Amino acid sequence: MTGAVSETFDNGRSCLIITGAPGAGKSTVSLLVAQALARTALLNGDQLNRLIISGRVWALGEPADEAARQVRLCNENLCALAANFADSGFTPVIDWIVPDREQLDFYLHLLSPRRVLLVVLAPSIDVCRHRNTIRDPDDQFFFEGYEALESSMRDGFGTVGWWFDTSDLTPEETARQIIAEAPAHARVSL
Numbered sequence: 001m002t003g004a005v006s007e008t009f010d011n012g013r014s015c016l017i018i019t020g021a022p023g024a025g026k027s028t029v030s031l032l033v034a035q036a037l038a039r040t041a042l043l044n045g046d047q048l049n050r051l052i053i054s055g056r057v058w059a060l061g062e063p064a065d066e067a068a069r070q071v072r073l074c075n076e077n078l079c080a081l082a083a084n085f086a087d088s089g090f091t092p093v094i095d096w097i098v099p100d101r102e103q104l105d106f107y108l109h110l111l112s113p114r115r116v117l118l119v120v121l122a123p124s125i126d127v128c129r130h131r132n133t134i135r136d137p138d139d140q141f142f143f144e145g146y147e148a149l150e151s152s153m154r155d156g157f158g159t160v161g162w163w164f165d166t167s168d169l170t171p172e173e174t175a176r177q178i179i180a181e182a183p184a185h186a187r188v189s190l
Contacts, residue, residue: 020121023128032175045096079110101156118161
């Protein structure tokens with residue numbers, strides 16, 4: 001897939017957000033999409049959050065108010081980087097869980113007036129759990145909130161973006177389909 005070009009959103013024409021539940025395939029697919037575009041920057045929320053060396057609290061950690069503050073900081077930084085890359089002709093591919101409409105609207109506001117494409121990788125919960133078990137042990141993330149997260153995203157996003165069931169697709173098939181179809185199916189606006 002490396003080197004393919006999608007002129008409809010490559011070269012900074014859009015900011016692409018790839019989200020979904022843990023185990024949905026975000027990191028694998030985001031990397032494949034980024035590698036296939038001619039000019040791109042991969043922005044991984046987990047990696048960005050790990051820039052905090054001392055005092056880091058993960059998104060569901062305690063104290064909850066500090067966790068929320070750090071999630072907001074990560075979102076602000078992801079959007080600032082995405083805007084800078086897009087304005088310089090690189091397609092930002094954001095790999096991060098956007099759990100609800102409030103956070104999506106935050107992204108849309110900070111990325112405006114740039115075009116935003118939202119792809120929600122939506123394999124079944126059983127597929128997400130299975131994919132997690134076959135990951136490298138260092139990358140496994142055991143999560144018990146699948147139903148609540150899916151409900152929050154579906155209720156909040158409604159028909160916004162592209163809900164893409166990838167249960168029966170390989171990461172490569174998923175990435176190819178995103179490149180081919182995201183501009184038509186995934187566009188969102190304020």
